[in-house]
Amino acid sequence: MAIEHAYKKLKEISLEEFILPGTSTCGGCGGLEALRLAHKVLGKNVVFVNAAGCFTLLALFPFSPFKGSWLYTTMASAPAGAQGIRDALDLLIARGALSIEEDLQVIVLAGDGASYDIGLASTSGAIYRNLDFWYFCYDNEAYGNTGVQMSSATPYAARTTTTPAAVLTPEGTELPKKDLFEIWRAHCPPYLATVSPRHPLDLARKFEKAKAFKGPKLFIAYSPCPTGWHYDPGQTPEIARLAVETGLWALKEAVHGEVAHTYIPKKLKSVEEYLQAQGRFAHLFHPVRQEAALRKIREAITQYWAPYLRTMQNAK
Numbered sequence: 001m002a003i004e005h006a007y008k009k010l011k012e013i014s015l016e017e018f019i020l021p022g023t024s025t026c027g028g029c030g031g032l033e034a035l036r037l038a039h040k041v042l043g044k045n046v047v048f049v050n051a052a053g054c055f056t057l058l059a060l061f062p063f064s065p066f067k068g069s070w071l072y073t074t075m076a077s078a079p080a081g082a083q084g085i086r087d088a089l090d091l092l093i094a095r096g097a098l099s100i101e102e103d104l105q106v107i108v109l110a111g112d113g114a115s116y117d118i119g120l121a122s123t124s125g126a127i128y129r130n131l132d133f134w135y136f137c138y139d140n141e142a143y144g145n146t147g148v149q150m151s152s153a154t155p156y157a158a159r160t161t162t163t164p165a166a167v168l169t170p171e172g173t174e175l176p177k178k179d180l181f182e183i184w185r186a187h188c189p190p191y192l193a194t195v196s197p198r199h200p201l202d203l204a205r206k207f208e209k210a211k212a213f214k215g216p217k218l219f220i221a222y223s224p225c226p227t228g229w230h231y232d233p234g235q236t237p238e239i240a241r242l243a244v245e246t247g248l249w250a251l252k253e254a255v256h257g258e259v260a261h262t263y264i265p266k267k268l269k270s271v272e273e274y275l276q277a278q279g280r281f282a283h284l285f286h287p288v289r290q291e292a293a294l295r296k297i298r299e300a301i302t303q304y305w306a307p308y309l310r311t312m313q314n315a316k
């Protein structure tokens with residue numbers, strides 16, 4: 001089926017589960033839901049190369065919830081591990097020891113700490129070498145597995161265990177989130193996208209579309225984290241919806257470097273609704289409202305969306 005006709009309805013998403021229930025990740029883990037959906041599109045012929053992080057807990061030897069294969073690497077070296085597996089698979093195919101039908105898609109699975117910080121150099125190298133692999137970053141905006149320390153994906157004004165709201169830093173995290181999408185785009189990969197578990201059709205279409213490209217296929221998945229963001233696990237879908245509707249999480253893709261938004265909210269919702277729903281931003285409202293910090297958050301959103309919303313207005 002042509003990609004423009006694929007995944008128009010939820011019932012087109014496979015009912016088959018490739019990650020079985022009963023994992024040791026937290027209830028309501030948004031990253032796991034994004035991965036579950038992606039796996040349904042990728043199918044069973046995959047091998048995950050997992051940088052140390054929360055998802056390492058998915059496969060505790062000798063058990064694994066994956067139907068497919070999985071390899072654990074250090075935080076910095078998952079893309080190098082992916083290179084080794086890809087090379088081994090190619091050698092087996094060249095020798096006739098593995099058929100093309102049995103070939104595996106090699107997928108790096110890494111959190112934002114590994115993706116934005118510790119493993120960025122090896123990722124850059126793999127993209128530069130045009131390695132034929134997938135990269136799935138579940139972005140929970142902190143080093144979750146070790147106790148929710150700040151990473152360079154942590155948004156401005158979020159509270160983490162290493163950036164508490166304190167006298168000298170009342171807003172918590174002082175720096176803005178690093179723009180990994182643009183860093184990856186500067187490497188000119190054939191396909192690059194952001195996704196969210198609350199937009200399963202958008203996610204499925206992007207993974208389906210990426211299959212047509214040989215080379216690095218990169219995904220940043222918005223991954224609400226009830227444990228680190230301090231909200232009720234049942235709220236994960238609502239948090240994810242608000243992230244997109246407030247304009248904080250832009251759903252987009254870049255094909256050979258050309259960026260297109262796959263969803264543009266008609267009217268941006270107030271970001272305060274999103275912030276107030278999570279304990280990591282509670283200090284912005286209690287004991288006093290931090291107006292300067294709230295203004296800064298609003299301005300960053302407006303600045304990002306202004307050109308696109310204007311284009312939309314002009315098109316009407």
Ligand SMILES: Cc1ncc(C[n+]2csc(CCOP(=O)(O)OP(=O)(O)O)c2C)c(N)n1
Pocket residue numbers: 052053054055074075076110111112113114115118140142143144145146151
């Ligand atoms: C070089 C290095 N530093 C620190 C650690 C300890 N460590 C293991 S998991 C982890 C957190 C990883 O954070 P992230 O990549 O964001 O994934 P998450 O835990 O949020 O899933 C850390 C710091 C490590 N394994 N390697």
Ligand code: SF4
Pocket residue numbers: 025026027028029030031032054140144145223224225226227228
């Ligand atoms: S800490 Fe967050 S990202 Fe890690 S398993 Fe729990 S919910 Fe998922």
